[in-house]
Amino acid sequence: MVIELSGTSSAERKKVTVADFSKMKSHNQRIVMVTSYDYPTSIIADEVGVDSILVGDSYGMVVLGHDTTIPVTIEELLPVCQAVKRGASHSLLIGDMPFLSFQISEEDAIRNAGRFIKEGRMEAVKIEGGREMAHMAKAVSNAGIPVLGHIGITPQTATLHGGYRIQGKNADSGERLVEDAKSLEEAGVFGIVLEMITEEVARMITKTISVPTIGIGSGRYCDGQVLVLHDILGLYPRFVPKFAKRYTDLASTIKGAVTEYASEVRRGAFPEEKNVFKMDDAERDKLDLRQKS
Ligand code: KIV
Numbered sequence: 001m002v003i004e005l006s007g008t009s010s011a012e013r014k015k016v017t018v019a020d021f022s023k024m025k026s027h028n029q030r031i032v033m034v035t036s037y038d039y040p041t042s043i044i045a046d047e048v049g050v051d052s053i054l055v056g057d058s059y060g061m062v063v064l065g066h067d068t069t070i071p072v073t074i075e076e077l078l079p080v081c082q083a084v085k086r087g088a089s090h091s092l093l094i095g096d097m098p099f100l101s102f103q104i105s106e107e108d109a110i111r112n113a114g115r116f117i118k119e120g121r122m123e124a125v126k127i128e129g130g131r132e133m134a135h136m137a138k139a140v141s142n143a144g145i146p147v148l149g150h151i152g153i154t155p156q157t158a159t160l161h162g163g164y165r166i167q168g169k170n171a172d173s174g175e176r177l178v179e180d181a182k183s184l185e186e187a188g189v190f191g192i193v194l195e196m197i198t199e200e201v202a203r204m205i206t207k208t209i210s211v212p213t214i215g216i217g218s219g220r221y222c223d224g225q226v227l228v229l230h231d232i233l234g235l236y237p238r239f240v241p242k243f244a245k246r247y248t249d250l251a252s253t254i255k256g257a258v259t260e261y262a263s264e265v266r267r268g269a270f271p272e273e274k275n276v277f278k279m280d281d282a283e284r285d286k287l288d289l290r291q292k293s
Pocket of ligand 1: 035054055056057058059096193216226227228
């Protein structure tokens with residue numbers, strides 16, 4: 001049986017819910033997730049039928065130009081969430097809880113997660129961290145807010161601990177990751193992002209837990225995949241991660257268009273007749289007369 005979530009026309013598609021994520025796992029239907037940080041790309045992602053849109057804190061890097069996701073605040077992300085919500089009517093919308101918005105106390109985590117739902121109009125939140133954050137994930141999910149876990153490389157803390165290193169390269173760290181995933185499952189998450197985990201360990205986690213795994217740089221056997229939109233589009237100038245695939249080179253397209261615009265303005269080729277607004281002939285004559293008298 002195929003769950004009719006994606007691939008059908010925009011008007012026919014039904015709203016994707018967290019319950020659909022688990023149905024998709026049980027029917028071996030791969031889950032498609034992408035980031036979006038604005039209204040136009042949210043419309044596009046939703047129209048083409050992605051299952052879920054993540055308003056990632058990667059926004060801080062790919063849009064705001066920070067070196068890491070650490071400086072990102074809830075105040076910055078909430079208007080972004082609202083814009084994405086305005087553009088999407090089918091995809092499941094997930095807000096990424098930024099650094100220190102969920103680590104301080106359970107009460108704080110619930111309050112901040114609630115802001116993503118009430119103010120940001122998201123339908124779920126994502127929390128980075130394994131077993132050490134499971135109690136936070138549990139508190140938020142017990143408050144009625146669906147939580148997506150995130151293990152492997154967790155960018156909010158990776159940069160503080162010496163950078164991005166592939167996780168699960170040996171049996172010990174593989175075992176720890178499986179235990180992290182189990183703790184989050186027990187805490188009640190509806191899915192787990194696996195970031196930069198070796199394919200073997202990601203496969204083992206996917207087989208072991210009942211909730212879907214969404215991979216990013218974690219190989220071919222996860223229940224779904226997520227990529228940062230700017231990586232897919234070729235719009236992040238600093239680097240392309242090995243695990244990402246550039247499906248187009250939008251930076252070159254934009255450069256071409258802006259270069260042509262600049263050249264047309266400089267040689268007076270833009271605006272053209274069709275781009276200008278005109279007065280009525282009679283009004284123009286009246287104005288000319290007034291200026292002459
Ligand atoms: O912030 C983000 O975009 C993410 C994804 C890479 C999973 O956390």
